[in-house]
Amino acid sequence: MDRIPxxxxxxxxxxxxQVDMHDQLALTLQDDLTREIVRTRARGVLIDISSLDxxxxxxGRMLANIAAMSRVLDAETVVVGMRPAVAITLVELGMSxxxxxxxxxxxxxxxLLRYARDAASGDGVGH
Amino acid sequence: MSPFTPRELSTILQTHxxxxxxxxxxxxxxxxxxxxxxxxxxxxxxFLRLVTDALKDGAGxxxxxxxxxxxxxxxxxxxxxxxxxxxxxxxxxxxxxxxKRPLFDRLQREVNGDRLSxxxxxxxxxxxxxxxYTVELHQKGREEVIARQQTELLExxxxxxxxxxxxxxxxxxxxxxxxxxxxxxENLLNRIVETGSRTAIIDITGVPTVDTLVAQHLxxxxxxxxxxxxxxxxxxxxxxxxxxxxxxxxxxxxxxxxATLADxxxxxxxxxxxxxxxxxxx
Numbered sequence: 001m002d003r004i005p006x007x008x009x010x011x012x013x014x015x016x017x018q019v020d021m022h023d024q025l026a027l028t029l030q031d032d033l034t035r036e037i038v039r040t041r042a043r044g045v046l047i048d049i050s051s052l053d054x055x056x057x058x059x060g061r062m063l064a065n066i067a068a069m070s071r072v073l074d075a076e077t078v079v080v081g082m083r084p085a086v087a088i089t090l091v092e093l094g095m096s097x098x099x100x101x102x103x104x105x106x107x108x109x110x111x112l113l114r115y116a117r118d119a120a121s122g123d124g125v126g127h
Numbered sequence: 128m129s130p131f132t133p134r135e136l137s138t139i140l141q142t143h144x145x146x147x148x149x150x151x152x153x154x155x156x157x158x159x160x161x162x163x164x165x166x167x168x169x170x171x172x173x174f175l176r177l178v179t180d181a182l183k184d185g186a187g188x189x190x191x192x193x194x195x196x197x198x199x200x201x202x203x204x205x206x207x208x209x210x211x212x213x214x215x216x217x218x219x220x221x222x223x224x225x226x227k228r229p230l231f232d233r234l235q236r237e238v239n240g241d242r243l244s245x246x247x248x249x250x251x252x253x254x255x256x257x258x259x260y261t262v263e264l265h266q267k268g269r270e271e272v273i274a275r276q277q278t279e280l281l282e283x284x285x286x287x288x289x290x291x292x293x294x295x296x297x298x299x300x301x302x303x304x305x306x307x308x309x310x311x312x313e314n315l316l317n318r319i320v321e322t323g324s325r326t327a328i329i330d331i332t333g334v335p336t337v338d339t340l341v342a343q344h345l346x347x348x349x350x351x352x353x354x355x356x357x358x359x360x361x362x363x364x365x366x367x368x369x370x371x372x373x374x375x376x377x378x379x380x381x382x383x384x385x386a387t388l389a390d391x392x393x394x395x396x397x398x399x400x401x402x403x404x405x406x407x408x409x
Contacts, residue, residue, distance in 0.1 A: 079354075080356060081356075082354050082355050082356070083320075083355075084313060084316030084317055084319075084320060084351075084355065086354075087316055087351040087352070087354040087355050088309075088312055088313070088316065088351050090351075090354055091347050091350045091351040091354070092347075096350035096353070096354065097354060102353060102354055102355065102356040103356035104319070104320070104323055104324075104325065104355060104356040104357065105323070105356075108323075108325065108356065109356070
């Protein structure tokens with residue numbers, strides 16, 4: 001069975017969804033990702049969905065779930081590269097993914113994660 | 128007694144073409160033909176000739192039959208031209224209907240008593256069908272104009288302008304309905320991708336009223352832009368609109384709202400770590 005690869009980039013994890021996301025694949029990703037976050041002690045997760053052109057409410061909910069789970073594991077999730085059509089579909093489905101951070105592309109997503117970490121470490125833990 | 132055939136009508140038309148045409152032109156100018164003169168004469172003569180040919184080829188009173196194609200094309204050009212020039216459908220249809228009188232006069236002379244009613248009935252049917260066809264075309268021409276104007280309006284009213292690197296502005300003019308929201312949203316999202324913008328300012332100075340539906344459409348646009356990774360600021364909220372929003376209990380949530388586009392632009396620049404400073408001379 002195919003899996004979505006999870007790459008480690010410094011202290012972040014990069015997930016690039018390049019195939020059509022069917023439900024089982026989404027559930028497997030959820031499993032794999034939570035395991036990887038714990039194993040690598042990642043501070044952030046980037047999910048690149050720029051090649052995803054079909055979403056349904058299940059995938060939308062799954063994205064929200066992954067973000068919530070990562071937050072519990074102390075990692076920020078940023079969903080990047082969402083296509084206009086996908087964004088419109090999700091909004092029409094009534095899913096605005098309120099708890100999920102978003103960015104235009106991997107680059108700005110990475111920047112966002114760094115800012116978030118700097119802001120958090122500025123709060124007292126020290127550099 | 129044999130029934131009166133279209134072919135016979137064609138023969139009568141052909142034999143007395145000149146007389147009928149002259150008579151018809153008189154009738155047309157009596158009925159207030161829009162463009163008496165050479166052109167009208169030419170079109171009328173051509174129309175008569177085409178109708179004669181069509182009837183000769185055995186065309187019945189069904190004007191949607193292939194035999195009537197040439198006549199239909201002529202009427203199409205005529206109706207479209209007249210619709211553009213602003214004539215009423217009645218004026219256009221009169222072109223065909225005014226042919227009735229000259230034709231009936233001629234039939235009365237050419238066809239003997241018993242068969243006359245059949246002849247008149249056939250002629251009436253053909254001319255009515257052609258007349259109605261012009262009205263239909265006229266209306267279609269108008270509808271095309273309206274549809275084109277609507278799309279033009281839609282395109283004109285939803286420009287997305289780039290204010291700065293990474294800052295887009297969307298000045299909305301007119302009421303936001305579902306159709307327009309769709310177009311606005313698509314335009315905005317596509318421009319966000321093209322320009323890689325992180326901030327979009329939606330200016331509603333030109334939106335006359337904001338009710339719950341419009342607010343919902345606005346929030347949808349904001350949510351979609353956020354999913355793509357761009358933050359939205361809503362600006363141009365007039366005092367009246369601010370009151371309406373509160374009275375209606377519309378919840379704009381976490382969306383930043385500013386009174387003017389300038390204020391919103393300042394916020395956007397701040398997010399991009401940019402400042403506007405006076406030039407060195409001061």
